[in-house]
Amino acid sequence: MPTPKRVIAVGVCALSGGIFGPSFVCGRGVADLLPVDVEVPGNPPPPLAILHGLLVAAGRKPAKSPVSPANGLMEA
Numbered sequence: 001m002p003t004p005k006r007v008i009a010v011g012v013c014a015l016s017g018g019i020f021g022p023s024f025v026c027g028r029g030v031a032d033l034l035p036v037d038v039e040v041p042g043n044p045p046p047p048l049a050i051l052h053g054l055l056v057a058a059g060r061k062p063a064k065s066p067v068s069p070a071n072g073l074m075e076a
Contacts, residue, residue: 017029038057
């Protein structure tokens, strides 16, 4: 796989192991195995947040929240 590689953890289960983690069966998230570049929270994460995470990973957008009261969008 060519460099640079980016790792995006999407969803609460990927970030923290979800309702089952940490336990002896599940880990505490993908960050225990790989260095994570961008974390997209949510269960399930909204499509706008996933798109924002992809743009941040590609370096096309600064890392700030796409859904916030400051820019006039309401969280669902």
